[in-house]
C-alpha cells in the first residue's frame with residue numbers, strides 16, 4: 001500500500017476516535033471518576049485504552065452492553081476467557097448452585113477433585129495444582145521446574161507474555177533498539193520495579209529458532225531449569241510453530257536435563273478440545289491453563305508429569321487460599337464437560353474459518369498488506385503480508401491500520417480488544433450472522449482505508 005493510503009489510515013483513526021468520544025459520554029464520565037480511585041481508571045493496565053476504556057454493564061450470549069446503553073457484538077470476549085459466551089445458562093446454573101451451597105471453604109471439595117480429573121484427562125496431564133490466574137499458574141510451574149531440576153535459570157521467548165511476575169517480565173514487547181542481535185537477544189525488563197539481578201536468571205531466545213537455544217544450552221545448559229513458551233504465540237496476533245519446532249525444543253531441553261513448559265493460558269481451551277498439545281501433538285513436561293477453562297470465573301491450573309509435580313510433596317511451596325475454590329471448580333466442570341464438547345470445537349472451527357477467509361478476501365480485494373489467521377475460537381488479522389514466524393516479524397506490521405480498525409469496529413457495534421497484539425475470540429453463542437456482521441464492517445473498512 002502506498003504512503004497516501006497510510007495517511008488515510010491515521011486520518012480515519014482520528015475521525016473514528018472523535019465519533020467514539022461523541023457516542024460514549026457515560027464511559028468518559030465513569031473514566032474521569034475512576035481516575036480518582038484506580039490508576040489509569042482501570043483494575044488492570046491491560047484494560048486501559050485510547051481515548052479511554054469503554055465501561056461495560058452486562059453481557060448475554062454474543063452481545064455486551066456499555067454504560068451508555070450501546071449494544072455490541074463481542075469479539076473481545078474477556079481476552080479470550082469467554083468462549084462459552086456471556087451468561088451461558090449451563091454455566092450460570094452451575095455457579096448459582098455452587099453459590100447457594102457455600103462459595104469458599106479453603107478445604108478440598110468433591111468439585112475440586114472432579115475438576116482436576118477433567119483437566120488431566122483433557123490436556124494429557126498426570127497431576128496438577130490449581131491457581132487463580134495465568135500469572136500464578138506460570139509462576140507455580142517455573143517454581144516446580146526449578147525445584148525438580150535444582151537449577152535457577154530459565155529461558156523464555158522474545159515477545160512473549162506469561163503474566164506479571166518478575167522472572168517472565170523480560171523482553172515481552174521490547175523496542176527494536178533494545179532487543180540486541182537476533183543471535184543473542186537481550187533480557188529487557190517490561191516494567192519498573194523489577195530488580196536488575198532477576199535478569200541474570202532469565203534468558204531470551206527467538207520463537208521458531210532452535211539454533212540460538214542450542215547454543216545457549218551448549219554454553220550454560222547445566223544452569224537451566226526450563227524453557228517456558230506459548231506453543232503458539234498469541235500475544236503478537238497469532239504466530240504458529242513451524243513443523244518440528246516444538247518436538248525439537250523438547251528434545252534439545254531434555255538432552256541438557258531441562259524441562260519444557262507450555263503456557264496454554266490462552267491456547268488451552270480455545271485452539272482445540274485438548275489445546276495446543278492436541279493440535280500440535282507434543283506433550284510438554286508441564287503446562288499452564290487459565291482464561292477459558294473456568295467459564296469466565298477466575299481460575300487456573302498447572303501440571304504435567306507426576307514425577308515433576310512430586311516436587312511439591314518433596315518441599316516445593318505451592319499454595320493459595322482460593323486455589324481449587326468450589327465456585328470456580330463448578331463453573332469449570334460445567335464449561336468443560338457440558339459446553340465445550342468436541343462438537344463445540346467443530347462449530348467454532350466452522351465459524352472461525354468463515355471469519356478468517358472473509359477477512360483474507362477483503363484484504364486481498366483491496367490490496368491491503370495483511371493476512372488472516374484462524375485457529376479454533378481464536379483468530380486475527382495481521383497487517384503484514386506474510387505470516388509471522390517470531391516477534392521481530394510482528395514489529396513489521398502496519399500499526400496505523402490496526403489503530404484505525406479498532407475505533408472503526410467499535411463505532412459499528414463490534415466490541416474489540418484495544419491492542420493490536422490480540423484480536424478476536426469467538427464463543428459458542430456466536431452465530432453465522434454475527435460473523436457476517438463482522439465481515440461486512442471489515443470489508444467496508446478495507447475499502448475505505450484503501451481509498452476505494
Ligand SMILES: Cc1ncc(COP(=O)(O)O)c(C=O)c1O
Nearest residue numbers: 133134135161162163263265266
Ligand atoms: C500467554 C499468557 N500467559 C499468562 C497470562 C497471564 O494470565 P493472567 O492475566 O490471568 O494473570 C496471559 C494473560 O494475558 C497470557 O496471555
